[in-house]
Amino acid sequence: MIKLFVGGFPLDITEMELVMMISPHGDVSTIKIVRDKKTGTCKGYAFLEMNDREGAERAVEALDGSAIGDRVLSVKINEEKPVVAKRPYSKFNSNYSSSSSSKPSYTKVVRPGAEVKPKRPRKQF
Numbered sequence: 001m002i003k004l005f006v007g008g009f010p011l012d013i014t015e016m017e018l019v020m021m022i023s024p025h026g027d028v029s030t031i032k033i034v035r036d037k038k039t040g041t042c043k044g045y046a047f048l049e050m051n052d053r054e055g056a057e058r059a060v061e062a063l064d065g066s067a068i069g070d071r072v073l074s075v076k077i078n079e080e081k082p083v084v085a086k087r088p089y090s091k092f093n094s095n096y097s098s099s100s101s102s103k104p105s106y107t108k109v110v111r112p113g114a115e116v117k118p119k120r121p122r123k124q125f
Helices: 015-025 053-063
Strands: 002-007 028-035 042-050 074-077
Touching: 002 015, 002 053, 015 028, 015 042, 015 053, 042 053, 053 074
Parallel strands: none
Antiparallel strands: 002 042, 002 074, 028 042
């Protein structure tokens, strides 16, 4: 599966119209038009997954830079970046060393004169 980024299309376009525009170049398996969470209006870009790389490259070659109405279409192959494991870092603990396997200990701070309620026991699974 090859993921394509399609941007710059009119905001009133539907998923079906977008698929019909790209499908002559290759088989489209999924499509996701990105919308605003609150209003549901289109943000003007979408992600498509195509079955083969050749079809994706043909779609990019044919549609990238083409005009739809008063807007210019941008079609690019979205390369998946490898996930890089980050080293844990704590700016509050200057004694942190990556070789230590012990968990940090925490103590609860209570105001003077405040009532301390006992904790509920944790559920055992």
